[in-house]
Amino acid sequence: MITPKNKNNTVENVRNATKDISDIFRKHFYKIKSKYRYPYHVLRAVESICQCRTNSLGTQIYKCDSCGEEHEIAMSCGNRHCPKCQHEKRKDWLDKQIDRMLPIDYFHVVFTLPDSLNDLILHNQKILYGVLLKCVKETLIELGRDRMRADIGAIAILHTWGQNLSYHPHVHCVVTGGGINVDSKKWISSKKGYLLPVEVMSTLFKGKFLSYTKELQQKSTKRQGKDIP
Structure with a gap:
């Protein structure tokens, strides 16, 4: 010391x-x-x-019933982005997730997007955050069924910043090391220390995000075309 x-x-x-x-x-x-x-x-x-x-x-x-001493406390804002207000809620949420955990292996999987898409996502946050999470969900479900013949479970959390607090949208997932077999409905564990092939997962996720983004762009173009007299 x-x-x-x-x-x-x-x-x-x-x-x-x-x-x-x-x-x-x-x-x-x-x-x-x-x-x-x-x-x-x-x-x-x-x-x-x-x-x-x-x-x-x-x-x-607040006033003490015994001694009568008063203590004044300023009100909280309650905003969901406020670290002071969300501290207890975050702790409660984490405790609930821990209580739900099974005695199995879990894997930490991160889905991220290239910085070149930052401007596009920043100006279309509500839509593209939804697309991002949808692609993550579909990628895990499809690969789980294709490679393990099982429905795997996951908790996905969207982060919109990096370690240096710069804009960097990505999704952290806690994924079960196994799942319920689609045929027998029994539990199947993944291989020790291995969940799914990373390159295959990356390619599938990338393809889905590009496909959904292009689809949205085409719909937007059609709507704009109809609005032109």
């Missing part, structure tokens, strides 16, 4: 100096807000996070 050289470098002082995302937003976001165009939902999320647990949203007063 390293002892601090001066009293100002204590653990408590380090904690007090730590900034959370709301502090960063309040200090920097409004300086760059006018320089870029942000979607309404982004502005709303930032505004909520900045106001979370401040007097801006009001306060609640």
